[in-house]
Amino acid sequence: LPEVMEQIFIPFFTTRKNGSGIGLSLSRQIIQNHGGRLEVSSVPGKTRFILSF
Incomplete structure (x- = not known):
């Protein structure tokens, strides 16, 4: 989901219950x-x- 992809690197954002x-x-x-x-x-x-270095 695009709205989730925009947030996945924000601290404490999760889609999981636990x-x-x-x-x-x-x-x-x-x-x-x-x-x-x-x-x-995705x-x-x-x-x-x-991962790029």
Whole structure:
């Protein structure tokens, strides 16, 4: 869903009942601190996370 994709890196955003919403936000921050990028692309049934350094 496009509206979810826009929010997945926002701290504490989650679509899961028991999720904390911190994982992707923290991962992106750590990667950026090391000079990298964390990006996402998605089509129905398939989501891809791309780490670039």
